[in-house]
Amino acid sequence: MSFNINEYYKELSNGDVLVAYKGSITSDLINELLEAIEQKLEKADEIGKTRKKLYNILVESLQNLFHHIEEHPEGIDEIEPKFGIVSIAKDKGDYKVTTANFIHSSKIKHLKDKLDKINSLSREELKDMYKFILNHQKLSAKGGGGLGLVDIARKTGNKFDYSFYDYNGSYYFFRLTITI
C-alpha cells in the first residue's frame, strides 16, 4: 500500500487549524496564504512578537517549498503539477507549520543530512552557520540561498520534525513540521 495523501491531509486538517491547503504551490497561492494568515492573526489578537515570528517563518517555509517543489514527479499522474500541502495549526499554545511535497529518492540523503545537522546545532552554532552561508554562498538562479532552514531553526529555537513517506519507490512524500 502506498502512502495515502488524502487520508494524510484529512488527519492534518483536524484540530485547531488556521489554514490548510493541498494543491499547486504557485507564487499567487503563497501571496493568498500569507494574506489570509495575516488577517487571522490580527483577528486572533496574537501578540506582535509571535505574529511577526510566525509570519517570517511562514514566508521562509512557503518560499522554500516553492523553490523545491517538483513540477511533475514521474509516474505520479493522479496528482496536479507542483503539488504540495501546507497547514498551520495551533496546538497547546504553540503554532505548528507543516509543509509536504514530493521528493525524488536520490535527494533524500542530502536533505536529511542537512536537517539532522541543523537539529544538532546549538543557538550559537546556528548563528555562525547562518553568517557563514550569508557571507560565502551565492544566491541560486531561483533566488534561494540555502539559508531558509537555518533561519527558521534560529528563529524558532526548536528542532525540525520530519518524515519521508515512500510513495512509489522512486518518489517519497516529504513532510516537515516546524513548531513556533
Add this chain to the structure above:
Amino acid sequence: MEPLSIAGTAKTPSVSFDAAKGVLEIKGRSIPENSIEFYKPLVDWLEDYTDTPNKTTKVNVQLEYFNTSSSKCILDVFKKLESIHKGKGEVQINWYYEEDDEDMLEAGEDYESIIRVPFKMIEIVD
C-alpha cells in the same frame, strides 16, 4: 547622480535617496521570491555613487520583514556601502527594529559583525 526612488509594494520595500541630506532610505517589507531582480537597480546605483558620494551618507534601514533571499542582497548593498566608507565618503547605517523584535535586532547585529561600517541599532517604540 541620477535620483533614486523605488515605490514600495506588499513584497518589496520603498527605496529613496535624498541627495541634499545624503540620506538613503530602505523601508517596508522585503519578501520577494527572487530578490536579485529587485535589488539590482539599487546595487547598480550605489556602484555609480561610489565615485562621487556625499561627504557623509546616512543609510536608514527600516524593514518590517525580510526573507533569506533578500538577506544576501542586503549584504551586497552593505558591501557597496563599505567600499564607499573605505573610499571617498563616510557612511553610517541606522538599523531600525520594532520594540521586542529580537530577530530583527539580531539580524542587524549579524550585518554589523560582517560589514566594516558604523552601525547604530535604533529601537522603534510605539
